[in-house]
Amino acid sequence: AQRVTQPEKLLSVFKGAPVELKCNYSYSGSPELFWYVQYSRQRLQLLLRHISRESIKGFTADLNKGETSFHLKKPFAQEEDSAMYYCALTRSGNTGKLIFGQGTTLQVKP
Amino acid sequence: DTAVSQTPKYLVTQMGNDKSIKCEQNLGHDTMYWYKQDSKKFLKIMFSYNNKELIINETVPNRFSPKSPDKAHLNLHINSLELGDSAVYFCASSQDLYGANEQFFGPGTRLTVL
Numbered sequence: 001a002q003r004v005t006q007p008e009k010l011l012s013v014f015k016g017a018p019v020e021l022k023c024n025y026s027y028s029g030s031p032e033l034f035w036y037v038q039y040s041r042q043r044l045q046l047l048l049r050h051i052s053r054e055s056i057k058g059f060t061a062d063l064n065k066g067e068t069s070f071h072l073k074k075p076f077a078q079e080e081d082s083a084m085y086y087c088a089l090t091r092s093g094n095t096g097k098l099i100f101g102q103g104t105t106l107q108v109k110p
Numbered sequence: 111d112t113a114v115s116q117t118p119k120y121l122v123t124q125m126g127n128d129k130s131i132k133c134e135q136n137l138g139h140d141t142m143y144w145y146k147q148d149s150k151k152f153l154k155i156m157f158s159y160n161n162k163e164l165i166i167n168e169t170v171p172n173r174f175s176p177k178s179p180d181k182a183h184l185n186l187h188i189n190s191l192e193l194g195d196s197a198v199y200f201c202a203s204s205q206d207l208y209g210a211n212e213q214f215f216g217p218g219t220r221l222t223v224l
């Protein structure tokens with residue numbers, strides 16, 4: 001079965017500290033992995049996707065097929081990074097079906 | 111200009127009532143979705159439509175009936191509301207069904223069933 005696991009419900013760090021939000025997935029085929037973010041009072045939006053291999057707002061995520069992980073990292077957290085982060089998976093091809101993890105709230109303290 | 115809009119933003123109603131939530135996108139996308147976010151913030155897909163055709167129906171009770179009059183609109187009608195239907199419902203759209211496409215979300219509709 002396809003599943004996405006985010007083991008931390010809440011991650012609290014101080015400004016300037018490194019951040020790693022964990023995401024593990026279970027899928028037998030070739031998945032597409034994403035990170036979506038929801039800032040306070042804003043709608044859910046795409047942060048980054050593994051296929052693009054990009055860095056957005058200083059965040060990066062590397063797909064590790066051996067460990068079936070797609071952890072989100074940032075070397076120096078900023079207060080404006082405080083938000084709810086969702087890891088999501090879909091299978092390659094034409095389905096459009098996103099499977100979300102439980103979400104991790106990132107709290108960056110001043 | 112709003113990309114994906116939902117109405118209403120809040121909906122409070124009694125058990126047993128029937129209610130509808132409307133969704134519209136002005137992005138010219140072919141595919142639209144409904145997601146349910148429960149009290150623990152867990153997001154789960156309910157339905158997807160592509161060019162007005164139902165693609166995904168994730169074992170949702172048949173009290174939930176989506177309707178897509180055209181590809182820019184996907185409405186959700188819920189019959190005989192139950193307490194467990196209380197949640198935030200999100201509409202989303204994407205260019206097409208290709209899995210790697212970004213999905214654009216609406217602001218959500220918070221449904222409270224009393």
